[in-house]
Structures are given as structure tokens and as C-alpha cells.
Amino acid sequence: xxxxxxxxxxxxxxxxxxxxxxxxxxxxxxxxxxxxxxxxxxxxxxxxxxxxxxxxxxxxxxxxxxxxxxxxxxxxxxxxxxxxxxxxxxxxxxxxxxxxxxxxxxxxxxxxxxxxxxxxxxxxxxxxxxxxxxxxxxxxxxxxxxxxxxxxxxxxxxxxxxxxxxxxxxxxxxxxxxxxxxxxxxxxxxxxxxxxxxxxxxxxxxxxxxxxxxxxxxxxxxxxxxxxxxxxxxxxxxxxxxxxxxxxxxxxxxxxxxxxxxxxxxxxxxxxxxx
Numbered sequence: 001x002x003x004x005x006x007x008x009x010x011x012x013x014x015x016x017x018x019x020x021x022x023x024x025x026x027x028x029x030x031x032x033x034x035x036x037x038x039x040x041x042x043x044x045x046x047x048x049x050x051x052x053x054x055x056x057x058x059x060x061x062x063x064x065x066x067x068x069x070x071x072x073x074x075x076x077x078x079x080x081x082x083x084x085x086x087x088x089x090x091x092x093x094x095x096x097x098x099x100x101x102x103x104x105x106x107x108x109x110x111x112x113x114x115x116x117x118x119x120x121x122x123x124x125x126x127x128x129x130x131x132x133x134x135x136x137x138x139x140x141x142x143x144x145x146x147x148x149x150x151x152x153x154x155x156x157x158x159x160x161x162x163x164x165x166x167x168x169x170x171x172x173x174x175x176x177x178x179x180x181x182x183x184x185x186x187x188x189x190x191x192x193x194x195x196x197x198x199x200x201x202x203x204x205x206x207x208x209x210x211x212x213x214x215x216x217x218x219x220x221x222x223x224x225x226x227x228x229x230x231x232x233x234x235x236x237x238x239x240x241x242x243x244x245x246x247x248x249x250x251x252x253x254x255x256x257x258x259x260x261x262x263x264x265x266x267x268x269x270x271x272x273x274x275x
Contacts, residue, residue, distance in 0.1 A: 007035040008180075010043060010204060011187035013050035014197030019043050025205070027181055029090040034181050039205030041213045047173045047201040048219050051144045054198020055171035059141065061196070063117035069194045070167060071113035074106045076189040077155070084155055087181055091153040104156040112167040119168050119260060127268075136269045141169035142247065143221035145263055146214050148207055149176040149183065150226040157254075158182055161226045164259040166200060173201045173220070177227075180204030208233075215240035215248075222247040224262055226254070 007024070009016035019037035027034045037043075058066070077084065081102055088098035115122075120139055127135040145165040150157045158179070162172040176183040180203075187202045207214075207227070215223055215237040223237065223246060234250060241248050249262040 006032075008037070008184040008204065010037045010039060010047075011184065011190065011200075011202040012043070012047050012198075013054075013201070014191065016187070016191075017043075017046075019205075020046070027178065029181070030092060032090055036180050036184065036204040039175065039203045039210060041210055043203065043205075044173070044210045044213050045217070047203060048144060048217055050198035050201055051171040051173050052198075052219060054196055054200070055141075055143055055169075057196035058166075058171055058199040059169050063120075066167070066169065067113050067116040070109060070116055070163070072193055073189060073195075074109040074113070076193065077102065077109070077186075078106055080189060083185065084182070087185055088153065088155070091179070091181075093153065101154050101156050105154075105159050108156055108159050108163065112163040115257075115260070116167045119257075122257060123260075123264060132273050134269075134271045134273060136271065138267045138269050139264045140267060141165075142263050142265045143170060144219060145170045145172045145222045145224060146217075146220045147172055147174045148223075148225040148227050149174060149179065151178055153179045153182065155182055155186070157226070158186065160254045160259070162200060164254075165222075165224075165263040168260050168263055170222075170263050171199050171201075173203065175203045175205060175207060175210070177205065177207060211236060212240060215246065216244060218244040218246075220244075220246060222249065222263060224249040224252055226251065 020042040021040040023038040024035045025038050084102055085098045123139045125137050129135040147161050149161040162174045165172050183202050252262050253259045
């Protein structure tokens with residue numbers, strides 16, 4: 001049996017925490033084995049509480065500050081490139097594929113950093129109306145987002161599963177399953193960044209164990225899955241979400257401006273024209 005190399009913890013509210021249940025699961029890779037927390041319903045509820053507070057803290061920062069914090073993450077990943085390459089190689093990627101994936105992740109982070117102080121100008125608009133007033137669409141972040149990472153072993157896919165929401169000011173609870181080693185490794189860089197506690201909570205586990213609570217919880221405003229779900233899972237999620245008026249997005253766009261649209265709330269402002 002492969003010897004356990006490292007025991008990771010969930011990253012919630014800026015702290016490393018074990019699962020409340022004490023349960024773990026083991027991810028066996030090519031040369032190493034990792035013990036990861038199996039997120040429980042109580043763990044999820046704790047993450048939601050943290051994300052509510054994190055949303056307020058993250059939104060108090062200026063868009064310029066959010067841009068700088070996100071951009072700094074790309075520098076931290078570059079600085080720890082060798083550690084990420086090692087994990088990707090252990091998942092079976094070639095060295096060239098691992099290096100390319102990290103380059104892609106860095107480019108993705110830089111792109112969303114640049115978007116963080118421009119997205120309102122790009123998505124808002126002045127609507128044509130008849131009358132002595134202006135009608136303006138104003139965009140705001142939706143709030144707390146639960147995001148299920150894809151099953152692909154990729155740090156680029158990982159950052160794409162939370163950056164669209166995070167970059168516009170949402171707080172994110174991100175759950176990874178078979179590829180959670182990458183996510184919990186990334187938590188080490190997140191912990192050393194200036195991201196406010198609770199703005200990004202990183203969990204590992206089995207989505208089926210928390211599916212019901214994640215789709216019912218009234219303080220989760222949007223549930224998005226970058227993993228392909230089966231019909232039964234989607235049926236349960238949609239039925240549960242209908243009771244809490246929750247937005248559900250399955251396999252949304254991961255590229256460009258369309259990637260942030262699931263996390264935007266549009267408000268209409270009417271303003272009289274001056275004479």
C-alpha cells in the first residue's frame with residue numbers, strides 16, 4: 001500500500017480545518033497518496049457562513065485593489081511552479097502538458113485580474129426609452145456562489161471554476177472531488193495572499209454528500225457546476241433550488257465576458273433628464 005504523503009485540510013474562513021465529521025478519503029496517485037477531508041453538510045454550512053462575511057469584506061475593497069490581489073495570485077503560482085508541476089506529474093500528465101497547464105492558468109488569472117475593474121463598464125448599458133428620463137442597467141455581484149470544479153486534472157480548469165465569480169466581487173465556495181489535491185495545494189497560496197477570509201473557501205469531497213444542502217441553502221445565491229452531472233442530480237438540484245429562488249448553471253461558458261454573466265444581478269435605474 002502506498003504510504004500517505006500528506007494530509008490536507010479544507011480551507012475555510014482563512015483557516016485550515018478538518019471535516020467536522022472527522023471523515024477523510026484517500027486519493028491514490030502515481031507515486032504518492034493523499035488523505036483529504038470528506039466535506040460534510042455541517043462543513044458546507046460553516047463555509048456558507050464564512051462566505052457571507054467574505055462577500056462583504058471582498059466588496060468593501062476597491063475594484064483596483066481586487067485587481068491587484070487577483071494578479072498577485074498569478075505571481076505566486078509562478079513562484080511555486082515546481083510544486084504544481086510535481087502534483088500534475090503525479091496525476092499522470094507529462095512535464096510539457098503540466099507546464100502548459102500552469103502557463104494557461106497564469107494567463108487566465110491575469111485576464112480576470114484585468115477584468116475585475118472593467119466588468120461594470122462592459123456589462124452595464126443605457127437603455128433606449130421614450131420619455132423625459134434615462135433608463136440605466138446597473139450590474140452587481142449576485143453574492144455567495146457554490147461552484148463544483150470539473151473532474152479534469154488541471155490548475156487552469158480549477159481557477160476557471162472560481163475566478164469568473166470572484167473577479168466581479170462574489171464570494172465562492174469551491175468543491176473539488178478527484179482532483180482536490182490541486183485545490184488544497186492552491187489554498188496555501190491563497191492563504192499567503194491578501195484575499196479576505198471567506199472570499200474563497202476551498203473544499204474537498206464527494207458532491208453527492210452535500211448536493212441536497214447546497215441546492216437548498218437559502219444563503220447560496222448561485223450554484224454552478226463545471227462538472228457534467230447526470231439527469232437525476234440535475235432534477236434534484238432544480239427541484240431544491242426552486243424553493244430558495246437559486247440560480248443554477250450547468251457547464252457554463254468558461255471563456256470571455258460570457259463566463260461572468262451567471263454571477264451578475266442586473267438592477268434598473270430610472271433617472272429624469274435635465275432641462
